[in-house]
Amino acid sequence: MTEALRLTLRDSKAARWGALGIISITMFAGYFLTDVMSPLKPMLESEFAWSSTNYGIFTSAYGWLNVFFGMLIFGGIILDKMGVRFTGIMSSGIMVLGAGIKYWAITNPTLVTDTTFGIHTHVFMAAVGFAIFGVGVEIAGITVSKIIVKWFKGNEMALAMGMQMAVARLGTMLAIAAPVPLATYFSSVHTQVVNGELVEKMGPSVSAPIAFAFVLLVIGFITFFIYVSMDKKLDASLAESNGTDSEEPFKFSDIGRIVTNKGFWLIAVLCVLFYSSVFPFIKYASDLMVNKYGLDQNLAGIIPSLLPLGTLFLTPLFGGVYDKKGKGATMMIIGAVLILLVHSVFSLPILNYWFVAVVLVIILGIALSLVPSAMWPSVPKIIPENQLGTAFSLIFWIQNWGLMGIPLLIGYVLDQSNPEVALAKANGTAVPLYDYTNPMLIFAGLGLLAIIVGMLLKMEDKKKGYGLELPNIQK
Numbered sequence: 001m002t003e004a005l006r007l008t009l010r011d012s013k014a015a016r017w018g019a020l021g022i023i024s025i026t027m028f029a030g031y032f033l034t035d036v037m038s039p040l041k042p043m044l045e046s047e048f049a050w051s052s053t054n055y056g057i058f059t060s061a062y063g064w065l066n067v068f069f070g071m072l073i074f075g076g077i078i079l080d081k082m083g084v085r086f087t088g089i090m091s092s093g094i095m096v097l098g099a100g101i102k103y104w105a106i107t108n109p110t111l112v113t114d115t116t117f118g119i120h121t122h123v124f125m126a127a128v129g130f131a132i133f134g135v136g137v138e139i140a141g142i143t144v145s146k147i148i149v150k151w152f153k154g155n156e157m158a159l160a161m162g163m164q165m166a167v168a169r170l171g172t173m174l175a176i177a178a179p180v181p182l183a184t185y186f187s188s189v190h191t192q193v194v195n196g197e198l199v200e201k202m203g204p205s206v207s208a209p210i211a212f213a214f215v216l217l218v219i220g221f222i223t224f225f226i227y228v229s230m231d232k233k234l235d236a237s238l239a240e241s242n243g244t245d246s247e248e249p250f251k252f253s254d255i256g257r258i259v260t261n262k263g264f265w266l267i268a269v270l271c272v273l274f275y276s277s278v279f280p281f282i283k284y285a286s287d288l289m290v291n292k293y294g295l296d297q298n299l300a301g302i303i304p305s306l307l308p309l310g311t312l313f314l315t316p317l318f319g320g321v322y323d324k325k326g327k328g329a330t331m332m333i334i335g336a337v338l339i340l341l342v343h344s345v346f347s348l349p350i351l352n353y354w355f356v357a358v359v360l361v362i363i364l365g366i367a368l369s370l371v372p373s374a375m376w377p378s379v380p381k382i383i384p385e386n387q388l389g390t391a392f393s394l395i396f397w398i399q400n401w402g403l404m405g406i407p408l409l410i411g412y413v414l415d416q417s418n419p420e421v422a423l424a425k426a427n428g429t430a431v432p433l434y435d436y437t438n439p440m441l442i443f444a445g446l447g448l449l450a451i452i453v454g455m456l457l458k459m460e461d462k463k464k465g466y467g468l469e470l471p472n473i474q475k
């Protein structure tokens with residue numbers, strides 16, 4: 001057989017980058033819907049009388065099914081057993097379904113008059129939609145990781161992972177910046193909750209940005225079918241060239257091996273601490289800008305949107321540094337130090353100037369580039385390749401405890417630290433600003449714990465010789 005005959009579709013640069021482009025659209029839409037409600041928190045309060053706790057419950061719903069029903073772990077098993085095509089279509093379909101339910105719930109404020117399990121039905125149903133969506137987007141996340149490995153193994157894998165994360169962050173950025181202008185543009189007369197009563201009133205359309213996200217998700221679902229046809233062609237070309245993917249089938253004993261590995265726990269705990277201090281922060285960042293920095297609600301999303309903007313360029317850049325120079329564990333520790341610094345300054349009841357917020361958000365963006373670009377490529381150095389799919393889903397599962405619990409805790413602490421806000425809402429008097437000191441101290445505490453775990457990981461690396469401080473590219 002000649003060399004030319006042994007080439008497969010993934011040897012074509014255009015084909016593998018094309019495949020990456022297509023799956024990135026699906027993830028872009030997923031990340032957009034994930035954060036689309038973040039800048040709308042003040043509107044949810046003024047239009048539908050949601051409290052911060054209600055918002056926290058809704059936001060935490062992202063992880064309900066993933067965490068308590070182990071959906072992420074099942075997702076990992078389905079992925080290993082059924083393959084990327086089935087799991088990709090399934091997960092993007094679940095995203096569309098969840099977003100549809102969330103849209104329906106938000107457009108029905110009449111649900112406010114009922115309660116389900118002690119929660120306003122309006123909040124509860126929106127949360128159910130978000131919980132279903134959360135299953136879809138997380139399973140899509142591990143599916144996309146596996147697709148990248150399939151197409152880029154032996155090529156620009158770290159760069160491809162960095163680029164895919166960068167496109168996803170574009171979705172986050174748009175989700176922070178666009179919803180308030182969209183909601184304002186589509187203002188209409190609709191049912192609102194005023195002093196506990198349902199009234200027909202002119203106001204911004206909270207549902208418009210969700211409808212936009214829904215359309216994006218449908219596009220992402222359709223484009224995944226294009227990927228499926230590329231994946232079939234890749235498999236056919238692999239079969240033709242006799243190239244088999246030496247993928248071992250999933251075994252339940254793999255879980256036992258992974259969870260008895262100390263390095264796995266250190267990276268998983270670092271992951272949950274780090275991501276819990278960033279993604280849940282994004283959910284409250286616009287509200288923080290309004291309440292601490294006195295920004296207008298229409299402009300409040302601009303500063304937090306700088307966070308994902310910086311990561312677009314820095315994530316692939318730091319990934320390249322890790323590839324060539326190493327120092328993965330050190331990069332994670334520096335990222336955690338930046339988290340502690342930023343959230344500590346946010347918690348101070350001084351320096352309430354918008355430009356201070358800009359600087360802090362930019363530094364947070366550097367942390368959000370440093371840690372993921374070092375963390376995810378470090379996993380294969382700790383976990384053998386045949387256990388990677390399961391390991392990723394377990395790490396995501398542990399991470400989801402934080403993505404679920406921390407927003408709930410922040411909403412609760414916000415309400416408890418500011419009882420006068422609820423009082424003013426109940427009395428129909430002018431609503432005072434929230435004091436964000438306590439929530440920001442919680443985020444800072446997570447940063448501190450992440451530094452400690454990062455150091456333990458570096459020590460474990462020295463002991464076990466994982467090679468976290470070594471370059472990924474061997475000379």
Ligand SMILES: NCCCC[C@H](NC(=O)[C@@H](N)CCCCN)C(=O)O
Pocket residue numbers: 031034138141145161165168275279372376396399
């Ligand atoms: N190869 C793994 C890439 C993971 C990227 C990572 N995503 C997550 O950790 C998701 N479980 C949570 C996404 C939440 C979206 N706002 C990332 O850095 O985005």
